[in-house]
Amino acid sequence: MTTRERPRAPLSKERVLAAAVALADAGGVEALSMRKIAHELGVVPMALYKHVQNKDELLDGMVDAVVGEIDPPGGGTDWKAIVRGRVLSARRVLLRHPWASRVIEERTRARPDPTPAVMTYMDSMIGVFRAGGFSIDLTHHAMHVMGSRLLGFSQELFEDSGPADAPPPPPELAERFPHIAELVMGISHDHGSVVGPGCDDQVEFEFALDLVLDGLDRLRDQAGRVASSSSSRT
Amino acid sequence: MTTRERPRAPLSKERVLAAAVALADAGGVEALSMRKIAHELGVVPMALYKHVQNKDELLDGMVDAVVGEIDPPGGGTDWKAIVRGRVLSARRVLLRHPWASRVIEERTRARPDPTPAVMTYMDSMIGVFRAGGFSIDLTHHAMHVMGSRLLGFSQELFEDSGPADAPPPPPELAERFPHIAELVMGISHDHGSVVGPGCDDQVEFEFALDLVLDGLDRLRDQAGRVASSSSSRT
DNA sequence: GGACAACGGTGTACGCCGTACACCTGTCAG
DNA sequence: CTGACAGGTGTACGGCGTACACCGTTGTCC
CATH class of the missing domain: 1.10.10.60 (Homeodomain-like)
Known part of the structure:
Protein backbone atom coordinates (compact mmCIF):
# COMPACT_ATOMS: atom_id res chain seq x y z
CA MET A 1 0.00 0.00 0.00
CA GLN A 53 26.40 -7.51 -10.79
CA ASN A 54 25.04 -10.85 -9.63
CA LYS A 55 23.89 -12.66 -6.53
CA ASP A 56 27.45 -13.11 -5.35
CA GLU A 57 28.10 -9.41 -5.30
CA LEU A 58 24.78 -8.93 -3.57
CA LEU A 59 25.85 -11.28 -0.80
CA ASP A 60 29.14 -9.43 -0.47
CA GLY A 61 27.20 -6.20 -0.11
CA MET A 62 25.00 -7.74 2.54
CA VAL A 63 28.04 -8.90 4.49
CA ASP A 64 29.54 -5.46 4.29
CA ALA A 65 26.36 -3.87 5.55
CA VAL A 66 26.18 -6.24 8.49
CA VAL A 67 29.83 -5.95 9.46
CA GLY A 68 29.44 -2.20 9.29
CA GLU A 69 26.92 -2.46 12.11
CA ILE A 70 29.59 -3.62 14.56
CA ASP A 71 30.57 -0.92 17.01
CA PRO A 72 33.99 0.62 16.48
CA PRO A 73 36.45 -0.15 19.27
CA GLY A 74 35.76 1.84 22.40
CA GLY A 75 38.40 4.04 24.00
CA GLY A 76 40.48 3.13 27.02
CA THR A 77 43.76 1.48 27.71
CA ASP A 78 42.69 -2.03 28.65
CA TRP A 79 43.07 -4.04 25.49
CA LYS A 80 41.14 -6.90 26.96
CA ALA A 81 38.10 -4.79 27.75
CA ILE A 82 38.17 -3.23 24.31
CA VAL A 83 38.43 -6.54 22.51
CA ARG A 84 35.79 -8.02 24.71
CA GLY A 85 33.40 -5.20 24.01
CA ARG A 86 34.03 -5.35 20.32
CA VAL A 87 33.58 -9.07 20.05
CA LEU A 88 30.38 -8.91 22.04
CA SER A 89 29.15 -6.16 19.77
CA ALA A 90 29.98 -8.34 16.79
CA ARG A 91 28.12 -11.15 18.41
CA ARG A 92 25.05 -9.01 18.96
CA VAL A 93 25.10 -8.03 15.31
CA LEU A 94 25.47 -11.60 14.19
CA LEU A 95 22.61 -12.68 16.41
CA ARG A 96 20.49 -9.98 14.79
CA HIS A 97 21.37 -11.44 11.39
CA PRO A 98 21.66 -15.16 12.02
CA TRP A 99 22.45 -15.91 8.39
CA ALA A 100 25.43 -13.62 8.39
CA SER A 101 28.07 -15.68 10.17
CA ARG A 102 27.69 -18.55 7.75
CA VAL A 103 27.79 -16.26 4.74
CA ILE A 104 30.81 -14.40 6.11
CA GLU A 105 32.64 -17.62 6.67
CA GLU A 106 31.86 -19.01 3.24
CA ARG A 107 33.01 -15.85 1.53
CA THR A 108 36.05 -15.34 3.74
CA ARG A 109 37.11 -18.83 2.81
CA ALA A 110 36.95 -18.30 -0.93
CA ARG A 111 37.38 -14.60 -1.65
CA PRO A 112 40.62 -13.03 -2.97
CA ASP A 113 40.42 -10.30 -0.35
CA PRO A 114 37.80 -9.65 2.29
CA THR A 115 35.12 -7.09 1.84
CA PRO A 116 36.06 -3.50 2.79
CA ALA A 117 34.09 -3.38 6.04
CA VAL A 118 35.74 -6.62 7.10
CA MET A 119 39.12 -5.13 6.32
CA THR A 120 38.29 -2.08 8.42
CA TYR A 121 37.10 -4.27 11.24
CA MET A 122 40.25 -6.35 11.16
CA ASP A 123 42.50 -3.37 10.91
CA SER A 124 41.12 -1.66 13.98
CA MET A 125 41.14 -4.93 15.90
CA ILE A 126 44.79 -5.44 15.07
CA GLY A 127 45.39 -1.90 16.19
CA VAL A 128 43.90 -2.66 19.59
CA PHE A 129 46.19 -5.64 20.10
CA ARG A 130 49.24 -3.71 19.00
CA ALA A 131 48.41 -0.81 21.28
CA GLY A 132 47.93 -3.34 24.06
CA GLY A 133 51.54 -4.41 23.80
CA PHE A 134 51.19 -7.53 21.67
CA SER A 135 54.04 -8.41 19.37
CA ILE A 136 53.23 -8.73 15.71
CA ASP A 137 53.40 -12.48 15.79
CA LEU A 138 51.25 -12.77 18.85
CA THR A 139 48.76 -10.35 17.33
CA HIS A 140 48.69 -12.57 14.30
CA HIS A 141 47.89 -15.60 16.39
CA ALA A 142 45.35 -13.68 18.39
CA MET A 143 43.55 -12.56 15.25
CA HIS A 144 43.25 -16.16 14.16
CA VAL A 145 41.86 -17.15 17.50
CA MET A 146 39.46 -14.24 17.63
CA GLY A 147 38.40 -14.87 14.06
CA SER A 148 37.34 -18.39 14.70
CA ARG A 149 35.64 -17.35 17.89
CA LEU A 150 33.84 -14.49 16.23
CA LEU A 151 32.56 -16.45 13.32
CA GLY A 152 32.18 -20.04 14.17
CA PHE A 153 30.36 -20.11 17.42
CA SER A 154 28.33 -23.25 17.20
CA GLN A 155 25.54 -22.86 19.65
CA GLU A 156 22.58 -25.11 20.21
CA LEU A 157 24.31 -28.45 20.45
CA PHE A 158 22.19 -29.32 23.42
CA GLU A 159 19.07 -27.36 22.67
CA ASP A 160 16.88 -30.29 23.61
CA SER A 161 18.07 -30.16 27.21
CA GLY A 162 16.44 -28.07 29.91
CA PRO A 163 13.62 -29.15 32.14
CA ALA A 164 10.82 -27.60 30.13
CA ASP A 165 10.56 -29.59 26.95
CA ALA A 166 12.61 -32.67 27.68
CA PRO A 167 10.42 -35.76 27.71
CA PRO A 168 11.62 -38.51 30.06
CA PRO A 169 15.08 -38.88 28.42
CA PRO A 170 14.62 -42.11 26.45
CA PRO A 171 16.53 -44.67 28.53
CA GLU A 172 18.02 -46.67 25.67
CA LEU A 173 19.65 -43.48 24.45
CA ALA A 174 21.09 -42.84 27.89
CA GLU A 175 22.52 -46.31 27.69
CA ARG A 176 24.14 -45.81 24.31
CA PHE A 177 25.48 -42.40 25.22
CA PRO A 178 26.05 -42.46 28.95
CA HIS A 179 28.29 -39.43 29.08
CA ILE A 180 25.88 -37.26 27.16
CA ALA A 181 23.09 -38.37 29.44
CA GLU A 182 25.03 -37.58 32.56
CA LEU A 183 25.95 -34.17 31.24
CA VAL A 184 22.42 -33.30 30.22
CA MET A 185 21.10 -34.31 33.59
CA GLY A 186 23.77 -32.56 35.60
CA ILE A 187 24.25 -29.22 33.94
CA SER A 188 24.10 -25.91 35.72
CA HIS A 189 23.30 -26.81 39.29
CA ASP A 190 25.41 -23.93 40.46
CA HIS A 191 26.71 -21.39 38.04
CA GLY A 192 23.73 -19.10 37.92
CA SER A 193 20.93 -20.64 39.94
CA VAL A 194 18.80 -20.02 36.89
CA VAL A 195 16.85 -23.19 36.44
CA GLY A 196 15.86 -21.84 33.06
CA PRO A 197 17.01 -23.02 29.66
CA GLY A 198 19.69 -25.34 31.04
CA CYS A 199 22.33 -24.02 28.65
CA ASP A 200 22.70 -20.30 28.29
CA ASP A 201 24.46 -19.68 25.05
CA GLN A 202 25.54 -16.23 26.10
CA VAL A 203 27.25 -17.73 29.15
CA GLU A 204 29.00 -20.28 26.97
CA PHE A 205 30.14 -17.63 24.58
CA GLU A 206 31.57 -15.42 27.28
CA PHE A 207 33.16 -18.38 28.99
CA ALA A 208 35.02 -19.33 25.83
CA LEU A 209 35.85 -15.73 25.10
CA ASP A 210 37.33 -15.15 28.53
CA LEU A 211 39.21 -18.39 28.33
CA VAL A 212 40.86 -17.20 25.20
CA LEU A 213 41.45 -13.69 26.46
CA ASP A 214 43.03 -14.91 29.68
CA GLY A 215 45.25 -17.28 27.77
CA LEU A 216 46.37 -14.52 25.45
CA ASP A 217 47.02 -12.21 28.35
CA ARG A 218 49.23 -14.80 30.00
CA LEU A 219 51.16 -15.27 26.78
CA ARG A 220 51.66 -11.57 26.39
CA ASP A 221 52.98 -11.20 29.94
CA GLN A 222 55.24 -14.15 29.42
CA ALA A 223 56.64 -12.76 26.16
CA GLY A 224 57.24 -9.42 27.84
CA ARG A 225 59.06 -11.03 30.73
CA VAL A 226 61.29 -13.05 28.40
CA ALA A 227 62.08 -10.01 26.27
CA SER A 228 63.01 -7.75 29.16
CA SER A 229 65.07 -10.47 30.80
CA SER A 230 67.19 -11.03 27.70
CA SER A 231 68.56 -7.91 26.02
CA SER A 232 66.71 -4.73 25.09
CA ARG A 233 63.11 -3.71 25.51
CA THR A 234 61.83 -3.13 21.92
CA MET B 1 34.25 -48.89 -18.89
CA GLN B 53 14.46 -39.76 1.36
CA ASN B 54 15.67 -36.47 -0.05
CA LYS B 55 18.75 -34.34 -0.40
CA ASP B 56 18.63 -33.34 3.24
CA GLU B 57 18.84 -36.91 4.42
CA LEU B 58 21.61 -37.49 1.94
CA LEU B 59 23.61 -34.65 3.46
CA ASP B 60 23.00 -36.07 6.92
CA GLY B 61 24.32 -39.38 5.71
CA MET B 62 27.39 -37.73 4.28
CA VAL B 63 28.07 -35.97 7.57
CA ASP B 64 27.72 -39.22 9.42
CA ALA B 65 30.14 -40.95 7.08
CA VAL B 66 32.71 -38.21 7.51
CA VAL B 67 32.41 -37.95 11.29
CA GLY B 68 32.77 -41.71 11.43
CA GLU B 69 36.25 -41.31 9.95
CA ILE B 70 37.50 -39.51 13.05
CA ASP B 71 39.73 -41.72 15.16
CA PRO B 72 38.24 -42.95 18.42
CA PRO B 73 39.93 -41.52 21.50
CA GLY B 74 43.29 -43.10 22.18
CA GLY B 75 44.10 -44.73 25.48
CA GLY B 76 46.13 -43.18 28.26
CA THR B 77 45.48 -41.09 31.30
CA ASP B 78 46.39 -37.63 30.09
CA TRP B 79 43.08 -36.08 29.11
CA LYS B 80 44.80 -33.24 27.36
CA ALA B 81 46.80 -35.53 25.11
CA ILE B 82 43.73 -37.57 24.29
CA VAL B 83 41.61 -34.55 23.44
CA ARG B 84 44.42 -33.03 21.49
CA GLY B 85 44.88 -36.17 19.43
CA ARG B 86 41.21 -36.51 18.78
CA VAL B 87 40.70 -32.92 17.73
CA LEU B 88 43.67 -33.13 15.42
CA SER B 89 42.25 -36.30 13.94
CA ALA B 90 38.96 -34.51 13.42
CA ARG B 91 40.81 -31.71 11.79
CA ARG B 92 42.59 -34.06 9.41
CA VAL B 93 39.28 -35.56 8.43
CA LEU B 94 37.73 -32.16 7.89
CA LEU B 95 40.65 -31.09 5.77
CA ARG B 96 40.14 -34.20 3.66
CA HIS B 97 36.52 -33.18 3.16
CA PRO B 98 36.63 -29.41 3.09
CA TRP B 99 32.90 -29.09 2.53
CA ALA B 100 32.12 -31.05 5.68
CA SER B 101 32.68 -28.48 8.40
CA ARG B 102 30.25 -26.06 6.85
CA VAL B 103 27.63 -28.74 6.32
CA ILE B 104 28.07 -30.04 9.85
CA GLU B 105 27.65 -26.60 11.27
CA GLU B 106 24.56 -25.83 9.23
CA ARG B 107 22.89 -29.05 10.21
CA THR B 108 23.97 -28.90 13.85
CA ARG B 109 22.38 -25.49 14.03
CA ALA B 110 18.99 -26.59 12.75
CA ARG B 111 18.52 -30.26 13.47
CA PRO B 112 16.41 -31.69 16.30
CA ASP B 113 19.20 -34.02 17.37
CA PRO B 114 22.61 -34.53 15.85
CA THR B 115 23.38 -37.38 13.56
CA PRO B 116 24.33 -40.69 15.29
CA ALA B 117 28.03 -40.53 14.52
CA VAL B 118 28.15 -37.01 15.93
CA MET B 119 26.41 -38.27 19.07
CA THR B 120 28.98 -41.02 19.40
CA TYR B 121 31.79 -38.56 18.87
CA MET B 122 30.42 -36.22 21.49
CA ASP B 123 29.73 -38.95 23.96
CA SER B 124 33.24 -40.32 23.93
CA MET B 125 34.69 -36.82 24.07
CA ILE B 126 32.62 -36.05 27.13
CA GLY B 127 33.85 -39.31 28.60
CA VAL B 128 37.44 -38.20 28.19
CA PHE B 129 36.82 -34.96 30.03
CA ARG B 130 34.93 -36.70 32.83
CA ALA B 131 37.67 -39.31 33.23
CA GLY B 132 40.17 -36.46 33.30
CA GLY B 133 38.58 -35.07 36.43
CA PHE B 134 36.39 -32.36 34.95
CA SER B 135 33.18 -31.53 36.74
CA ILE B 136 30.00 -31.85 34.74
CA ASP B 137 29.60 -28.14 34.37
CA LEU B 138 33.17 -27.61 33.33
CA THR B 139 32.87 -30.48 30.86
CA HIS B 140 29.84 -28.77 29.47
CA HIS B 141 31.74 -25.55 28.95
CA ALA B 142 34.67 -27.42 27.52
CA MET B 143 32.47 -29.17 24.98
CA HIS B 144 31.16 -25.86 23.81
CA VAL B 145 34.65 -24.51 23.45
CA MET B 146 35.89 -27.60 21.65
CA GLY B 147 32.85 -27.64 19.42
CA SER B 148 33.41 -24.18 18.12
CA ARG B 149 37.08 -24.89 17.72
CA LEU B 150 36.46 -28.14 15.93
CA LEU B 151 33.96 -26.79 13.51
CA GLY B 152 34.47 -23.15 12.91
CA PHE B 153 38.12 -22.77 12.20
CA SER B 154 38.27 -19.94 9.74
CA GLN B 155 41.57 -20.27 8.01
CA GLU B 156 42.87 -18.30 5.11
CA LEU B 157 42.17 -14.80 6.29
CA PHE B 158 45.58 -13.75 5.16
CA GLU B 159 46.10 -16.14 2.30
CA ASP B 160 47.42 -13.38 0.10
CA SER B 161 50.35 -12.81 2.41
CA GLY B 162 53.66 -14.61 2.12
CA PRO B 163 56.63 -13.49 0.08
CA ALA B 164 55.92 -15.64 -2.94
CA ASP B 165 52.88 -14.18 -4.61
CA ALA B 166 52.52 -10.82 -2.91
CA PRO B 167 53.02 -8.03 -5.41
CA PRO B 168 54.47 -4.83 -3.91
CA PRO B 169 51.69 -4.37 -1.33
CA PRO B 170 49.67 -1.52 -2.87
CA PRO B 171 50.72 1.48 -0.80
CA GLU B 172 47.35 3.22 -0.61
CA LEU B 173 45.96 0.07 0.98
CA ALA B 174 48.73 0.08 3.54
CA GLU B 175 47.70 3.62 4.30
CA ARG B 176 44.04 2.83 4.77
CA PHE B 177 44.78 -0.27 6.83
CA PRO B 178 48.08 0.41 8.56
CA HIS B 179 47.73 -2.32 11.15
CA ILE B 180 46.99 -4.99 8.59
CA ALA B 181 49.94 -3.84 6.57
CA GLU B 182 52.28 -3.95 9.52
CA LEU B 183 51.09 -7.40 10.44
CA VAL B 184 51.42 -8.80 6.94
CA MET B 185 54.94 -7.43 6.66
CA GLY B 186 56.05 -8.58 10.07
CA ILE B 187 54.68 -12.07 10.48
CA SER B 188 56.71 -15.07 11.42
CA HIS B 189 60.26 -13.82 11.66
CA ASP B 190 60.89 -16.30 14.40
CA HIS B 191 58.43 -19.03 15.19
CA GLY B 192 59.53 -21.59 12.67
CA SER B 193 62.24 -20.09 10.53
CA VAL B 194 60.16 -21.32 7.64
CA VAL B 195 60.11 -18.47 5.21
CA GLY B 196 57.41 -20.36 3.39
CA PRO B 197 53.74 -19.54 3.22
CA GLY B 198 53.94 -16.79 5.83
CA CYS B 199 50.96 -18.14 7.75
CA ASP B 200 50.91 -21.80 8.55
CA ASP B 201 47.35 -22.73 9.24
CA GLN B 202 48.35 -25.83 11.12
CA VAL B 203 50.44 -23.74 13.46
CA GLU B 204 47.54 -21.38 14.00
CA PHE B 205 45.20 -24.22 14.70
CA GLU B 206 47.48 -25.82 17.24
CA PHE B 207 48.21 -22.48 18.81
CA ALA B 208 44.53 -21.84 19.41
CA LEU B 209 43.96 -25.40 20.47
CA ASP B 210 46.73 -25.29 23.06
CA LEU B 211 45.56 -21.93 24.27
CA VAL B 212 42.17 -23.41 24.96
CA LEU B 213 43.53 -26.60 26.46
CA ASP B 214 45.88 -24.75 28.80
CA GLY B 215 43.08 -22.49 29.88
CA LEU B 216 40.82 -25.43 30.59
CA ASP B 217 43.55 -27.20 32.50
CA ARG B 218 44.06 -24.18 34.68
CA LEU B 219 40.36 -23.98 35.40
CA ARG B 220 40.23 -27.65 36.29
CA ASP B 221 43.12 -27.33 38.74
CA GLN B 222 41.55 -24.28 40.23
CA ALA B 223 38.17 -25.99 40.69
CA GLY B 224 39.88 -28.97 42.33
CA ARG B 225 41.80 -26.76 44.71
CA VAL B 226 38.68 -24.87 45.73
CA ALA B 227 36.74 -28.08 46.28
CA SER B 228 39.39 -29.77 48.45
CA SER B 229 39.94 -26.61 50.48
CA SER B 230 36.26 -26.29 51.39
CA SER B 231 34.57 -29.43 52.69
CA SER B 232 34.56 -32.93 51.21
CA ARG B 233 36.19 -34.27 48.07
CA THR B 234 33.26 -35.42 45.87
C1' DG C 1 3.02 -73.59 -11.89
C1' DG C 2 0.62 -69.37 -11.24
C1' DA C 3 -0.99 -65.13 -8.68
C1' DC C 4 0.81 -61.44 -6.48
C1' DA C 5 3.25 -58.15 -3.95
C1' DA C 6 7.41 -55.68 -3.17
C1' DC C 7 11.69 -53.67 -4.70
C1' DG C 8 14.46 -50.91 -7.55
C1' DG C 9 15.02 -48.32 -11.68
C1' DT C 10 12.62 -45.14 -15.36
C1' DG C 11 10.26 -41.09 -17.71
C1' DT C 12 7.73 -37.19 -17.56
C1' DA C 13 6.51 -33.06 -15.56
C1' DC C 14 6.22 -29.01 -12.38
C1' DG C 15 7.77 -25.04 -10.16
C1' DC C 16 11.66 -22.85 -8.54
C1' DC C 17 16.29 -20.79 -9.35
C1' DG C 18 20.11 -17.34 -11.57
C1' DT C 19 20.78 -14.67 -15.36
C1' DA C 20 21.86 -13.58 -20.75
C1' DC C 21 19.88 -10.77 -24.07
C1' DA C 22 16.96 -7.81 -26.59
C1' DC C 23 13.87 -4.32 -25.82
C1' DC C 24 11.42 -0.15 -24.28
C1' DT C 25 10.92 4.42 -22.06
C1' DG C 26 11.91 8.66 -19.76
C1' DT C 27 15.43 12.20 -18.96
C1' DC C 28 18.69 15.32 -20.07
C1' DA C 29 22.89 17.35 -22.91
C1' DG C 30 24.11 19.21 -27.13
C1' DC D 1 15.14 18.11 -32.29
C1' DT D 2 18.41 14.41 -31.69
C1' DG D 3 20.71 11.13 -29.66
C1' DA D 4 22.81 8.87 -25.78
C1' DC D 5 22.14 6.66 -21.74
C1' DA D 6 20.36 4.99 -17.24
C1' DG D 7 16.96 2.18 -15.45
C1' DG D 8 13.02 -0.99 -15.75
C1' DT D 9 10.81 -4.98 -18.65
C1' DG D 10 9.86 -9.56 -21.06
C1' DT D 11 11.27 -13.65 -22.77
C1' DA D 12 13.97 -17.55 -22.63
C1' DC D 13 17.45 -21.07 -21.27
C1' DG D 14 19.55 -24.46 -18.59
C1' DG D 15 19.82 -26.40 -14.03
C1' DC D 16 17.83 -27.67 -9.76
C1' DG D 17 14.84 -30.91 -6.30
C1' DT D 18 11.35 -34.03 -6.45
C1' DA D 19 6.09 -35.75 -7.00
C1' DC D 20 3.94 -39.25 -9.46
C1' DA D 21 2.82 -42.87 -12.50
C1' DC D 22 4.96 -46.58 -14.58
C1' DC D 23 7.44 -51.03 -15.45
C1' DG D 24 10.56 -55.24 -15.21
C1' DT D 25 12.54 -58.54 -11.98
C1' DT D 26 12.42 -61.42 -8.20
C1' DG D 27 10.86 -63.95 -4.37
C1' DT D 28 6.74 -65.91 -1.66
C1' DC D 29 2.88 -68.44 -0.87
C1' DC D 30 -0.96 -71.34 -2.42
Missing part, protein backbone atom coordinates in the same frame (compact mmCIF):
# COMPACT_ATOMS: atom_id res chain seq x y z
CA THR A 2 2.95 2.31 0.42
CA THR A 3 3.45 2.52 -3.31
CA ARG A 4 0.05 3.62 -4.46
CA GLU A 5 -0.17 6.75 -6.57
CA ARG A 6 3.56 7.34 -6.56
CA PRO A 7 5.00 5.41 -9.48
CA ARG A 8 7.74 3.95 -7.26
CA ALA A 9 10.70 5.01 -5.20
CA PRO A 10 13.77 4.84 -7.44
CA LEU A 11 15.77 1.70 -6.89
CA SER A 12 19.34 1.89 -5.67
CA LYS A 13 22.02 -0.48 -4.49
CA GLU A 14 21.29 0.51 -0.92
CA ARG A 15 17.59 -0.23 -1.25
CA VAL A 16 18.34 -3.57 -2.87
CA LEU A 17 20.77 -4.51 -0.11
CA ALA A 18 18.37 -3.40 2.61
CA ALA A 19 15.58 -5.49 1.14
CA ALA A 20 17.90 -8.46 0.81
CA VAL A 21 19.08 -8.19 4.41
CA ALA A 22 15.51 -7.87 5.65
CA LEU A 23 14.44 -10.87 3.66
CA ALA A 24 17.37 -12.94 4.90
CA ASP A 25 16.69 -11.87 8.49
CA ALA A 26 13.11 -12.99 8.12
CA GLY A 27 13.47 -16.22 6.22
CA GLY A 28 17.06 -17.32 6.28
CA VAL A 29 19.59 -16.95 3.53
CA GLU A 30 18.51 -20.06 1.70
CA ALA A 31 15.07 -18.54 1.21
CA LEU A 32 16.67 -15.51 -0.39
CA SER A 33 16.24 -15.27 -4.13
CA MET A 34 16.64 -12.51 -6.64
CA ARG A 35 13.03 -13.04 -7.59
CA LYS A 36 11.80 -12.54 -4.05
CA ILE A 37 13.88 -9.43 -3.49
CA ALA A 38 12.52 -8.01 -6.71
CA HIS A 39 8.98 -8.86 -5.73
CA GLU A 40 9.49 -7.22 -2.35
CA LEU A 41 10.60 -4.06 -4.11
CA GLY A 42 7.72 -4.19 -6.56
CA VAL A 43 9.99 -4.68 -9.47
CA VAL A 44 10.87 -7.32 -12.02
CA PRO A 45 13.80 -9.63 -11.12
CA MET A 46 16.11 -8.42 -13.83
CA ALA A 47 15.81 -4.85 -12.59
CA LEU A 48 18.13 -5.76 -9.70
CA TYR A 49 20.93 -6.46 -12.10
CA LYS A 50 21.17 -2.78 -12.91
CA HIS A 51 22.38 -2.22 -9.35
CA VAL A 52 24.18 -5.44 -8.55
CA THR B 2 33.83 -50.67 -15.60
CA THR B 3 30.17 -51.28 -16.25
CA ARG B 4 30.29 -53.00 -19.60
CA GLU B 5 28.63 -56.38 -19.92
CA ARG B 6 27.51 -56.43 -16.32
CA PRO B 7 24.14 -54.75 -16.19
CA ARG B 8 25.21 -52.66 -13.20
CA ALA B 9 26.27 -53.01 -9.62
CA PRO B 10 23.13 -52.76 -7.51
CA LEU B 11 22.66 -49.39 -5.92
CA SER B 12 22.63 -49.00 -2.17
CA LYS B 13 22.57 -46.22 0.35
CA GLU B 14 26.28 -46.74 0.96
CA ARG B 15 27.13 -46.44 -2.73
CA VAL B 16 25.02 -43.34 -3.04
CA LEU B 17 26.68 -41.76 -0.03
CA ALA B 18 30.14 -42.69 -1.23
CA ALA B 19 29.49 -41.18 -4.62
CA ALA B 20 28.09 -38.05 -3.02
CA VAL B 21 31.10 -37.65 -0.72
CA ALA B 22 33.49 -38.18 -3.61
CA LEU B 23 31.69 -35.63 -5.70
CA ALA B 24 31.64 -33.11 -2.86
CA ASP B 25 35.34 -33.70 -2.20
CA ALA B 26 36.08 -33.04 -5.83
CA GLY B 27 33.84 -30.11 -6.61
CA GLY B 28 32.58 -28.66 -3.38
CA VAL B 29 29.20 -29.12 -1.84
CA GLU B 30 27.51 -26.44 -3.92
CA ALA B 31 28.37 -28.39 -7.07
CA LEU B 32 26.68 -31.44 -5.63
CA SER B 33 23.33 -32.27 -7.19
CA MET B 34 21.14 -35.31 -7.18
CA ARG B 35 21.39 -35.33 -10.95
CA LYS B 36 25.18 -35.40 -10.90
CA ILE B 37 25.34 -38.14 -8.31
CA ALA B 38 22.93 -40.18 -10.39
CA HIS B 39 24.96 -39.57 -13.51
CA GLU B 40 28.11 -40.62 -11.70
CA LEU B 41 26.42 -43.86 -10.74
CA GLY B 42 25.12 -44.40 -14.26
CA VAL B 43 21.56 -44.12 -13.12
CA VAL B 44 18.61 -41.81 -13.53
CA PRO B 45 18.19 -39.11 -10.86
CA MET B 46 14.99 -40.45 -9.38
CA ALA B 47 16.64 -43.79 -8.70
CA LEU B 48 18.47 -42.21 -5.77
CA TYR B 49 15.20 -41.58 -4.02
CA LYS B 50 14.74 -45.30 -3.49
CA HIS B 51 17.73 -45.19 -1.13
CA VAL B 52 17.52 -41.71 0.32
